[in-house]
Amino acid sequence: MPTTVSKELSSTAYVVLGLLASLGPSTPYELKRALADSVGFLWPFPHSQVYAEPRRLADRGLVAERRERSGRRRRIYSITPAGRRELLRWLRGRAAPAPELRDTGLLKLFFGTGASPEDIRRLAKDRYESHRDRADGYQRQREQVAGVADRWQLKTIELGLRYERTVEQFWKDFIEELDRDPP
Amino acid sequence: MPTTVSKELSSTAYVVLGLLASLGPSTPYELKRALADSVGFLWPFPHSQVYAEPRRLADRGLVAERRERSGRRRRIYSITPAGRRELLRWLRGRAAPAPELRDTGLLKLFFGTGASPEDIRRLAKDRYESHRDRADGYQRQREQVAGVADRWQLKTIELGLRYERTVEQFWKDFIEELDRDPP
DNA sequence: CGAATCATGTAATGGGTTACATGATTCA
DNA sequence: TGAATCATGTAACCCATTACATGATTCG
Numbered sequence: 001m002p003t004t005v006s007k008e009l010s011s012t013a014y015v016v017l018g019l020l021a022s023l024g025p026s027t028p029y030e031l032k033r034a035l036a037d038s039v040g041f042l043w044p045f046p047h048s049q050v051y052a053e054p055r056r057l058a059d060r061g062l063v064a065e066r067r068e069r070s071g072r073r074r075r076i077y078s079i080t081p082a083g084r085r086e087l088l089r090w091l092r093g094r095a096a097p098a099p100e101l102r103d104t105g106l107l108k109l110f111f112g113t114g115a116s117p118e119d120i121r122r123l124a125k126d127r128y129e130s131h132r133d134r135a136d137g138y139q140r141q142r143e144q145v146a147g148v149a150d151r152w153q154l155k156t157i158e159l160g161l162r163y164e165r166t167v168e169q170f171w172k173d174f175i176e177e178l179d180r181d182p183p
Numbered sequence: 184m185p186t187t188v189s190k191e192l193s194s195t196a197y198v199v200l201g202l203l204a205s206l207g208p209s210t211p212y213e214l215k216r217a218l219a220d221s222v223g224f225l226w227p228f229p230h231s232q233v234y235a236e237p238r239r240l241a242d243r244g245l246v247a248e249r250r251e252r253s254g255r256r257r258r259i260y261s262i263t264p265a266g267r268r269e270l271l272r273w274l275r276g277r278a279a280p281a282p283e284l285r286d287t288g289l290l291k292l293f294f295g296t297g298a299s300p301e302d303i304r305r306l307a308k309d310r311y312e313s314h315r316d317r318a319d320g321y322q323r324q325r326e327q328v329a330g331v332a333d334r335w336q337l338k339t340i341e342l343g344l345r346y347e348r349t350v351e352q353f354w355k356d357f358i359e360e361l362d363r364d365p366p
Numbered sequence: 367c368g369a370a371t372c373a374t375g376t377a378a379t380g381g382g383t384t385a386c387a388t389g390a391t392t393c394a
Numbered sequence: 395t396g397a398a399t400c401a402t403g404t405a406a407c408c409c410a411t412t413a414c415a416t417g418a419t420t421c422g
Contacts, residue, residue, distance in 0.1 A: 010409070011287055018294040029373060039293055042284055046411060051375060056409095072417090074374080091298045095288040095306065098313060098350070100227055104194055105278040106342060110222055111201040112335035115274045120335070123278065130281060151366070152295035152303070159289060159353045166349040167281070170342045183334070193381070212401060229383060234403060239381090255389090257402080373418070383408085390401070 009086070015043050016053045017079060017087045020063060025078035028054065038153070041141070041160060062086055103167075105130075117183045124178065128171035135164035192269070198226050199236045200262060200270045203246060208261035211237065221336070224324070224343060245269055286350075288313075300366045307361065311354035318347035 019034050020026060026034070028050040035050065054077040057063040062083035067073045079087070105127040112120050138161040142154065149157070202217050203209060209217070211233040218233065237260040240246040245266035251257045262270070288310040295303050321344040325337065332340070 011290060042293060043290055044283055088297060091291055092302050095291055099285050101225055102282050106339050107226055108274055108278055109335050110225060110339045113333055114271060119275050150296055152292050156289050156293045162349050162353055166345050170345055
């Protein structure tokens with residue numbers, strides 16, 4: 001059971017480590033819940049991962065696994081000292097280059113010459129509404145957690161909000177441009 | 184060799200289809216080049232994929248493969264009528280929900296309570312510069328391709344630019360906030 | 367008490383990333 | 395002509411997604 005870290009862990013792994021560090025010992029299901037109403041908006045993953053990832057981390061000695069003694073015998077994971085060290089090391093290290101946009105709506109626009117003007121218009125409208133709704137969602141979320149979340153977490157929500165508003169505005173402007181200057 | 188599409192293709196697949204549709208018959212390496220200076224900023228993938236993906240598409244009958252007769256016998260791919268139909272179908276369909284942020288810098292900020300104030304400051308500075316440089320890159324790219332790219336492609340670059348400026352501004356504001364109100 | 371829904375997990379598949387490898391060309 | 399760099403490809407591994415499955419609980 002080597003505690004040496006062969007290569008950089010996945011971001012999902014750090015999410016799990018981070019959650020375990022702040023929640024204390026947790027079952028996979030508790031991780032899933034915590035994910036849903038905290039980092040989930042930033043780094044979501046399906047619930048199968050909250051079973052797989054802690055197991056991988058346990059193999060590296062970064063979390064410890066024990067079982068309930070009672071009926072269900074659920075697995076309970078807790079972060080180890082080595083896990084805390086690794087989390088901190090990651091936190092202090094340089095962030096990987098920011099990801100590209102990877103927005104399928106934009107991708108469609110890029111190949112838009114193949115589509116009809118109505119298709120483009122539908123796409124724009126669809127994207128506009130979708131980002132507007134998400135921005136509204138962030139705004140509500142920010143109000144809801146204003147009391148409980150810490151300063152840094154609030155900041156991340158703020159960037160989410162700014163991002164969605166930017167994209168919303170982009171599609172809005174684009175629609176108006178289409179009206180002024182139809183293709 | 185069934186031309187029926189069992190399930191939705193990956194976005195990477197549509198990038199390849201779209202490129203083949205606009206470039207005409209191409210070798211994997213030509214695809215790689217085209218990717219690098221067009222959609223690459225939107226949907227990048229490593230060059231191993233420009234070999235793997237056309238093969239997958241060929242299995243579905245969406246592209247045709249032939250080999251050079253000369254020395255290298257390189258593979259040359261071209262989009263088939265079925266491929267064009269599929270590309271168009273995708274273009275006209277609803278876009279998948281926009282992706283989450285998935286920004287590792289933001290992720291570190293989220294777990295920032297574990298780090299020291301200096302760590303946070305370093306992170307902010309690093310992210311600020313990185314997004315600023317990328318925004319500058321988009322601006323140059325927009326000027327360079329202003330003549331050749333079509334209207335929709337220019338639009339996608341514009342969103343890239345707006346996005347990067349938004350994030351740049353976020354980290355800039357954040358740094359100033361840290362100065363005003365140190366943690 | 368029966369049906370939803372929540373809770374809890376495993377299996378299979380496939381795509382993406384990384385690493386490995388080796389021809390060709392260019393150009394100092 | 396030798397060293398970079400470009401061109402071209404394959405292999406292996408890992409992780410994420412999807413689908414499958416079945417206990418528990420709630421609640422009408």
